[in-house]
Amino acid sequence: MILLFQQACPLFTFSSTYKSKLPLSSHNVQLHLGFGTLTPFSPLPICRGGLYIRKNWGKCSSSSSAAAQAPLPPDPDKEYKQVEEESDGIVAAQGESPDLQTLFRRFWKVAAPYWTSDDKVQARLQLAGVFALTLATTGISVGFSFLGRDFFNALANKDQEQFTKQLLYYLGGFAGGIPFFVLRDYARETLSLRWRSWMTSYYMDRYLSNQTFYKIQSQSIIDNPDQRIVDDLSSFTGTSLAFSLTLFNAAVDLISFSNILFGIYPPLFVVLLVYSIGGTAISVFLGRGLVKLNFLQEKKEADFRYGLVRVRENAESIAFYSGEESEMQLLLQRFKSAFENLTQLLIASRNLEFFTNGYRYVIQVLPAAVVAPMFFSGKIEFGVINQSVSAFNHILGDFSLIVYQFQAISAFSAVINRLGEFDDVLDRSSSRSLTDTLEDIQITYRDFRSSSALESNGSTPPEKFGTLLEVEDLILKTPSESTLIRDLSLTIKEKDNLLVMGPSGSGKTSLLRAMAGLWKTGTGKITYYINGGGYPEQSLCSDVNSPNNAHDTYVAHGKSISRKSGIFFLPQRPYMVLGTLRQQLLYPTWSNDVVPMSDSTKQTNALPFLTNLAKSEDANDRPTKPTTDELIKVLEDVRLGYLLARFSLDSTHEWSSVLSLGEQQRLAFARLLLSKPQLALLDESTSALDEANEVHLYQKIRAANITYVSIGHRSSLYDYHERILRISTFDSDNEQLNWYIEPTRPESSLKFTNL
Numbered sequence: 144m145i146l147l148f149q150q151a152c153p154l155f156t157f158s159s160t161y162k163s164k165l166p167l168s169s170h171n172v173q174l175h176l177g178f179g180t181l182t183p184f185s186p187l188p189i190c191r192g193g194l195y196i197r198k199n200w201g202k203c204s205s206s207s208s209a210a211a212q213a214p215l216p217p218d219p220d221k222e223y224k225q226v227e228e229e230s231d232g233i234v235a236a237q238g239e240s241p242d243l244q245t246l247f248r249r250f251w252k253v254a255a256p257y258w259t260s261d262d263k264v265q266a267r268l269q270l271a272g273v274f275a276l277t278l279a280t281t282g283i284s285v286g287f288s289f290l291g292r293d294f295f296n297a298l299a300n301k302d303q304e305q306f307t308k309q310l311l312y313y314l315g316g317f318a319g320g321i322p323f324f325v326l327r328d329y330a331r332e333t334l335s336l337r338w339r340s341w342m343t344s345y346y347m348d349r350y351l352s353n354q355t356f357y358k359i360q361s362q363s364i365i366d367n368p369d370q371r372i373v374d375d376l377s378s379f380t381g382t383s384l385a386f387s388l389t390l391f392n393a394a395v396d397l398i399s400f401s402n403i404l405f406g407i408y409p410p411l412f413v414v415l416l417v418y419s420i421g422g423t424a425i426s427v428f429l430g431r432g433l434v435k436l437n438f439l440q441e442k443k444e445a446d447f448r449y450g451l452v453r454v455r456e457n458a459e460s461i462a463f464y465s466g467e468e469s470e471m472q473l474l475l476q477r478f479k480s481a482f483e484n485l486t487q488l489l490i491a492s493r494n495l496e497f498f499t500n501g502y503r504y505v506i507q508v509l510p511a512a513v514v515a516p517m518f519f520s521g522k523i524e525f526g527v528i529n530q531s532v533s534a535f536n537h538i539l540g541d542f543s544l545i546v547y548q549f550q551a552i553s554a555f556s557a558v559i560n561r562l563g564e565f566d567d568v569l570d571r572s573s574s575r576s577l578t579d580t581l582e583d584i585q586i587t588y589r590d591f592r593s594s595s596a597l598e599s600n601g602s603t604p605p606e607k608f609g610t611l612l613e614v615e616d617l618i619l620k621t622p623s624e625s626t627l628i629r630d631l632s633l634t635i636k637e638k639d640n641l642l643v644m645g646p647s648g649s650g651k652t653s654l655l656r657a658m659a660g661l662w663k664t665g666t667g668k669i670t671y672y673i674n675g676g677g678y679p680e681q682s683l684c685s686d687v688n689s690p691n692n693a694h695d696t697y698v699a700h701g702k703s704i705s706r707k708s709g710i711f712f713l714p715q716r717p718y719m720v721l722g723t724l725r726q727q728l729l730y731p732t733w734s735n736d737v738v739p740m741s742d743s744t745k746q747t748n749a750l751p752f753l754t755n756l757a758k759s760e761d762a763n764d765r766p767t768k769p770t771t772d773e774l775i776k777v778l779e780d781v782r783l784g785y786l787l788a789r790f791s792l793d794s795t796h797e798w799s800s801v802l803s804l805g806e807q808q809r810l811a812f813a814r815l816l817l818s819k820p821q822l823a824l825l826d827e828s829t830s831a832l833d834e835a836n837e838v839h840l841y842q843k844i845r846a847a848n849i850t851y852v853s854i855g856h857r858s859s860l861y862d863y864h865e866r867i868l869r870i871s872t873f874d875s876d877n878e879q880l881n882w883y884i885e886p887t888r889p890e891s892s893l894k895f896t897n898l
């Protein structure tokens with residue numbers, strides 16, 4: 144009879160295809176707010192608050208179904224169709240399980256900002272909508288419970304007229320109810336996507352501010368931040384919403400179905416309570432190792448993926464070295480490590496599931512067994528048995544959330560912890576405590592051309608006019624606190640070009656890092672006297688000693704010094720952005736134009752926080768955007784005009800592969816010439832060039848009135864600089880300074896004196 148009904152009423156076996164795809168972890172934990180999902184192996188459906196969480200290595204599942212009130216035979220054909228989600232997660236650095244308090248703190252810290260953000264009105268409205276729809280679906284479930292009772296009563300009483308009537312009610316119920324379930328899932332997914340989008344923009348903004356990405360990478364502060372932004376944020380938003388709704392649903396469900404069960408047979412409720420509490424305690428005990436294993440799995444998978452990315456990025460070097468075999472070993476090693484951990488995870492999962500499956504099925508016959516004598520004695524009708532089973536399963540599901548979802552919860556804990564850890568790092572970076580010691584290198588930025596600034600605070604004495612950069616008593620250390628340079632003082636005036644020389648590893652690049660604000664380990668002051676464009680004076684002219692000192696100025700703006708102040712750094716390794724040749728040239732000064740036109744036009748439909756991430760003050764901070772003719776001219780100036788015969792300005796290529804190193808270095812000079820900074824800091828920027836090209840480029844930047852500080856090893860560079868700063872490798876036993884400055888040669892013999 145039940146089978147017949149099952150065929151007649153598809154809702155009984157309805158397994159929503161509208162599954163939420165929540166990549167909770169690399170193991171594809173799924174949460175499913177299901178309407179009528181039934182467990183494939185379950186003789187009886189497990190009804191609960193509506194959340195379906197499942198991992199692909201496990202078979203544990205539970206479901207909520209409006210029609211899950213009828214006992215069903217095992218049906219292997221109705222295997223739950225699992226939605227595969229690709230996700231490589233990451234792990235907290237130590238892979239340790241956090242305590243519950245830390246977990247809650249981190250959850251709150253990560254989750255809260257969105258709900259008080261600029262988007263809060265939309266967010267809260269949508270959340271209210273989702274909760275309302277969830278409430279409606281619970282109401283519909285309760286309604287179906289009564290419909291089911293009357294339906295079975297009609298069937299048992301052989302009352303055909305009543306049976307037909309109930310069947311029609313049922314069909315009407317399906318037609319009216321299904322949209323609520325579908326819309327609830329849709330609304331939840333939409334909100335989850337919106338939340339994720341906001342968080343992605345929020346995290347990326349902080350990650351790319353204050354050179355946090357550089358600190359994280361160069362000092363290995365945290366592993367795989369990229370995965371945290373991509374996978375973990377997605378998991379977090381989806382899972383948080385699903386969990387909140389599940390809890391809410393479970394509470395409402397519990398209230399609704401408790402009444403029904405109490406009305407039928409109160410002792411059943413008490414048995415159920417005791418059973419659930421016992422089951423929760425046992426599953427927490429059995430699954431205690433899962434959180435840590437999830438952590439490790441995320442890290443190992445991420446490491447494996449990162450290994451593959453490195454092979455792609457360094458394809459040419461590996462091919463030259465014929466390093467395929469070593470790479471294979473390394474990658475296999477990483478995969479093996481992930482595999483071994485996953486094996487342990489599977490075993491732990493399996494052990495837990497022995498219990499959870501037993502827990503789920505053992506109790507199924509209880510309600511029918513307890514209530515059946517009342518039916519035999521005529522106290523209740525047949526339909527009430529069915530209703531009691533349904534109510535019992537709903538309440539069991541509500542009470543057993545932890546048992547059923549333990550694996551998903553443990554994977555979610557790993558996500559919370561990784562994001563919480565990341566969030567802490569980003570916060571520390573924005574409050575400047577990530578790597579800073581009490582004493583660190585202070586960078587001040589003054590707009591000496593602003594006479595009003597001079598008059599208002601008198602912080603720039605007249606003798607500083609013409610000065611671009613001043614370094615005072617600089618003790619430079621590596622992040623690991625090894626001293627590189629001691630008590631360095633120097634001044635760079637306009638057109639006073641300095642060459643920095645010294646043995647490899649003596650700290651030349653590190654000096655530039657300190658000047659760029661990338662390294663602050665050490666003591667001393669670095670002051671720039673640069674015309675700062677449209678920056679507000681208070682942020683440009685602040686005194687180092689004031690609480691709002693300029694030491695914080697560039698931090699507050701969240702940008703590198705070079706971008707905002709007419710200073711341009713050319714790093715040792717040229718960097719080619721993804722995009723067209725035009726975008727290479729415009730980078731980084733015209734950052735808005737780095738986004739291809741086709742992409743920016745698509746932004747019309749995008750969420751407000753996904754458009755125009757660039758800070759508005761950028762517009763004042765940069766020269767006028769070059770025209771196409773100017774771009775072509777600058778390419779010719781750096782002797783790259785011939786590239787235009789091979790590529791158009793708007794063609795996209797993997798530029799770091801299609802251009803030679805020397806061409807990339809010339810392209811970097813083209814960027815410099817377009818940006819027209821006052822001061823350029825060049826780190827072996829012509830190392831891959833022949834002498835003819837080198838002298839040509841130096842002539843160009845000199846002609847453009849750009850003052851420069853270069854690092855280099857070649858004596859040919861003497862010709863283009865007035866002075867040399869010679870650094871020797873620091874020796875702690877030697878009291879002498881490990882640097883001195885000398886003129887390159889008599890002024891009359893300098894090559895550019897007539898320029």
Ligand SMILES: Nc1ncnc2c1ncn2[C@@H]1O[C@H](COP(=O)(O)OP(=O)(O)OP(=O)(O)O)[C@@H](O)[C@H]1O
Binds near residue numbers: 623645648650651
């Ligand atoms: N992130 C880091 N943490 C600790 N030490 C570092 C770090 N980066 C570089 N160092 C060390 O600091 C020292 C100076 O490095 P730097 O890159 O400034 O040398 P350099 O003089 O520019 O050398 P080269 O001429 O070879 O480029 C080196 O001994 C290097 O190993």
